[in-house]
Amino acid sequence: MRGTPLLLLGLLLAPAAAGAEGAVGIRVGNHPNHGRVVFDWPAPPGYQAEQAEGAVVLRFPPGSAIDLAGARRPPRNVLGVTAEGEAIRIALRPGARTRIFRVGPKVVVDALDPAPAQGQVQGQSPPPTQPAQAARPAPPPATSAPAPVVAAAPAPTEPPAASAPRAVRPGPVALPFPPGTGAAVLRRGGQLLALFDSAAPLDLAALRARPGLATLEAEALPGATLLRLPLAPEPPLLRREGAGWVLDPAGAGAGQPMPVEAEGGAASRLLLRAATPGRVVPLTDPESGLPLLVGTVRAGADHQPTARRLPELDLPPTLLGLAVLARSDRVTLRAGEGRFLIGAGEALALDPAAVGPAPAMAPTRIFDLPNLPPAQLLDRLRALQASIAAAPPLTRLPLRRAAGETLLALGLPQEAQSMLDLAGTEDPRAAGDAPLAALTAAAALLAGRLPQAAALRNDAQPASDEVTLWRAALAAAEGEPARAAPGFAATLPLLFDYPEALRARLLPRAALALAEAGALDPLRQLLDRAGPLPTLALPRAMLAEAEGQAEAALAAYDTIAAGRDRPARARALRRAVELRLANGKLDAAGAARALDATLFAWRDEAEEIAARLRLAELRRDSGDASGALALLRETEALFPDQAARLRPAIGAAFLAALAQEPPLAAVALFDAYPAWLPEGSAGEAALLALADRLAALDLGDRAAALLGRAAVQGGGPGRAALGLRQAGLLLAEGNATAALAALEASATPELPASLLEARSLLQAQADVRLGRGEAAEARLRALGVAGAEALAQLLAERGDWAGAAAAFAQHLRDTxxxxxxxxxxxxxxxxxxxxxxxxxxxxxxxxxxxxxxxxxxxxxxxxxxxxxxxxxxxxxxxxxxxxxxxxxxxxxxxxxxxxxxxxxxxxxx
Structure with a gap:
């Protein structure tokens, strides 16, 4: 029996489901300054958008089925959504603008409010156009009943029909609230909220007909009325006139700020003085979804101009009255005689000294990192966690972001990243929130997860000083101080405005990057403002070294080396070795021994590889090339992914070992590791020098064999040069046949002219040794001037002195x-x-x-x-x-x- 209702429901819904199968649905929504139409594609489609007269036309791939049922009630600024063949036509309200973009697979069309004309407020529609009329007297005022909307100023007289039109400034509008009504005005969630603490019927049609109030919306609350207007650069002024309130769309005026103090010196309640406080009306904050307690004023212009942050509540800025954003269920706001009282329970201490004005929220900041004491941050975090637990899942995004910011402000980046990741998995809107992505990447950076922190480089991040600061921190973490230093130097004020726990994590990174990049002026500013923090001892020592204070720097390095900060200790040890080497207090061998002792002071891959390369260089310079080569071989085994980086250093150490080792040991080294010989002239010169050393020991055959093996592995001119030297050694040993064979084996096309001449001369000498004088003479004569001296020698040995003199004369003319x-x-x-x-x-x-x-x-x-x-x-x-x-x-x-x-x-x- 339980299945029967389900079966009937399935039968009823079956046709609708069948009809909608495969169709793309449409969703619509209203927002403060635009209406939205969303096409729910399952995969990213290709589409074309065309602007038509009063409409926008979307063309999707042929055969696309669009279900228009979701657009039966068009959203704001949209008159209708219809199908024109395979295209979709969205008719717009006159003057509306469009914004078309894609979020994942969805295609979104926003119908924005018309641009404001002169005398209008941003987000309002222009007043309805009236037909042109001749001079016409104004209608007489009604006498039977008071009108719901009364002009507070006389209506301007229309000019004669023949005169040119003039811009008429919107006049103030008297609101029909009873005497004694209190009011408050503030900006929240992209809207201007005007709250009145009494309920009164409003003629919205008459109000909207007034210039500047065309998009006015009203909401009835228990015992109160809330008016909503789109946010404008110059919000309307709400002022008291007589017994009522007047709304002037022409602009706002200045008011009297409310001073904040502790009640009687107590630490449990705050007192804000106001001349005529009204009632407290609770609202739901349109920006965060949290309770918003609004205190109205009955006269005057008392307001709270500066945002203030406390652990369990915020005081947003207001244009009139007072507002308290409650992050805890213990927060209360009460109106008293000439004052408002804010409480948060007896367990919470509200220290007014800590409740200073919030930092100016310049456009260059995108995070809200409260600069509060840790105890208050923890209370704020507990209040946010309680609010998250009580809120529906799809309203938790702003709360989770605030909790992530609080955790980051406490110096808990791992926990902050986890909180922000939860927001991304819970709310689909998080995927398109660029500031949230930047905040998540910043937490990942401090947590040491550099691959996830790379999202900071995304061009989609909003341009701001805060993003510049965190990108600099990312560059510093990746070991690129030269790229990080400009960003840190430009954002030092922002860095010092961060909470203490977060600042303590970022300051050493910034100071070290500035010191390594040589940015001394910003480094001095940072160190002077930071004070004598122990974590900044290493940058201070580096600054002293850069300023030429060698002894002070060495003393500081030695002090750091005796401390417990292992990364700073390792760097201080190595920098002290380099400074003593530069000052002549250590030679290369002593510096190598001292640096060797620091290799395992701190196991950081990048720094350890750099230290090993430097140690190999010092060993090579001190005559221990074999030790340098052994160290580099060990480094290559420990870090195989760094083989390409280590290869030049291994080649240089191998060449130095060939030059420093005894000849036979050098030959054995080459035979064991021929692949380590660098390509090019450096490797050839090293082998030729080794061959000369062997020949000097009457080991010409060993030298020739060495050059022969090298020539087989080489190529191009280098191979021909090695073969030439091998042939010369073989000829000196009396083996002309082997010399000719070596020349032939090392022959390479397209050789330089000088190398070709040298090989031909040696071949001619070998021919002479083998008794082939005619062939040698022909070869030498073919060389011309290059072979003249050798030809003269050959002819002199034959006794042809005239020919020898003639050939030698040719050589003299060239020499x-x-x-x-x-x-x-x-x-x-x-x-x-x-x-x-x-x-x-x-x-x-x-x-x-x-x-x-x-x-x-x-x-x-x-x-x-x-x-x-x-x-x-x-x-x-x-x-x-x-x-x-x-x-x-x-x-x-x-x-x-x-x-x-x-x-x-x-x-x-």
Whole structure:
């Protein structure tokens, strides 16, 4: 029997469900300054929006089914929602504006109120347009009954029809409330609320006909009346005139602030003095959903201009009267003789010294982090938790956000993030709340969850100083002080306005980032304002070091190193080592030993890797390249994901080890880890230097084998250079065949000209060793000037002195500077060698030419004397006997002079 009603209900609903299956539903809603139409798509659709005359047309994908049943009662500023084929037409009220956007898969169309004209308040509709009429007298006032709305000022006389139209300022409107009615005015939830503590019937049509009051809404409360208007930059002025209240849409005026003090010095109630307090009317706050206790005033302009925050209640600013936002069920507001009394139970101490004016809520702040003592913050948190438990789930979002802000203000970021995450899972509106997302990311940052804190970089976050501050904190946590310092420097006042527990977490991060980035002026400001906090000892020491106070900085570093703050202790130890090294109190080896002792002072991955890299550098500089290499190998094993970062340091340590180790040990090291050799000229130079060291020990074969293995692994010009050196070593060992094989094995296309010439010369020398003189001569002649010296040597060994002299002359023309520049000793030796070849060739004419061109370029000495003897003319008669005697004397002393020159000893004339 119990199933029968359910079955009947299912039969009744079956057609409707079948008809709506697969269709996209529509929801509508009214808001303070706009109406909203929502298309509930299950997945994000593609759509086109077109602005038509007095309407907006949406075109969805072909075949889309839209169920228009939800739009039978159009929302504010919407005249109707109809289907035009496959398009949806939304007719708008004249002058309404549209805002179209997408939230997840849903498409939202907002119909905004018309833009205000001159003399209107933002959010109001323009007055209805009247047809043009000729000059017409005003209607006589009614005498049978008093009108519900009476003009407080005489109506302006209409100008003649022929005159130009003039803008008429909206006149004040008298409200028909009985004498003694109290009133209050405040801004809440995007609305202007005007509360009157007596109930009176209002002619809304007559009120809305007045300029500036077209969107006025009224709500009847028990014994009170609430008027609602959209929020405007210049709200209407509510003032007392005679026995009633007058609403002037032209703008607001100044009033008398209510002083706040403790009642009789007590700490359980607050007293706000007012000249004529009225009644207390309870409302539901349109902004947070919490109880709002409003105290009216019967005359005057007493108000609360500044927002104030207490643990269990807030005092929002008002334009008239007093308002108390209750976060606890213990909060009371009572009107007395010339005062209002605010209580919160005997258990709560309301210290008026702590109830100062709230910080100015500039547009650059998006969080509400109450700067209250911890005890009051805990009371506030308990009140919020009680309100959350009593509130329906879909009204808890503002309460959970306030609780998350309170937890963050208490320095409890993990708990704050959990509270804010609950808001996101409970209320779908949280997904589109950018400030809530920023607050969640800030809590994740302080909780050490950097991946979740990355949401602070989202461009959707509202631009504000508060977001700049937290983005700087994120950059500091990621180890980028240069990026964090500008943000911290620009937001220091905001940082010091934070609650103590939160400020204590952020100040060391900000100071350390400023110190590491070298931003000394903002760092001084921060340290001066923060005072002698122990957590700022390290930034103070870094500032002293930056200012050149080395001894003071070292003393501070040593003090921090003896403390219990492990991260600060590790940094202080390392900075003290670097400072002592820079001042000459430690050498590289001592600094390496001191830094080695700090490696495990604090296990932070980024800092430990940086310390290990620095230690490897110090070991390498102190001659312990093998120790540096071992340390880097250990680091690579501990942090495999940092291999790419460590690779350059490993290569540099490997090169240093090849240069510092004994030759055979260096060869063994290369054989064990050939992949560590850096590519490019640095690696090639290290291997060539190692080969030279082996050759100096008469280990040419070992050097050649080393270069051969390196050449096989290399490529390009480097391989050809290594093969050339290997071939040279093999040729020096007398193995010309192996030298040619090495050259062939290391051949690489597109080599530099200098490398090609050197390889051809060596190949020609190997051909000569193998008895292939003709091939060698042809190869050298093909080289031209580059092979001239080697060709001259080859021809001289054959006894072809004329050919050798001719080839060597080509080499001299390319080598010697232009005349008449003097010649160096090496160039003089070349010139002497050419003269000897010409003498052996018997070329008197060439000798005379050489003597005439080059004798004056020689410096006095044995080489010049030898050149003169070789190029002197032949003896032709007895007249040349004195010259012969001088030459014989010169020849007798020549061997001793030449020997002294070869040995480097002094030469006497």
């Amino acid at each position: 010697l500077p232009a005349m008449p520049a003097p010649l160096t000793e090496a160039q003089q030796r070349l010139l002497l060698r050419q003269a000897a070849m010409l003498v052996l060739a018997g070329d008197e004419a060439a000798l005379a030419t050489l003597r005439a061109e080059s004798a004056s370029r020689l410096s006095p000495g044995p080489l010049a004397a030898g050149f003169i003897l070789l190029t002197a003319e032949r003896l032709r008669g007895l007249a040349d006997l004195p010259r012969l005697q001088r030459e014989l004397s010169l020849f007798r002393t020549m061997p001793a002079r030449l020997e002294a020159l070869r040995a480097g000893g002094p030469v006497t004339r």
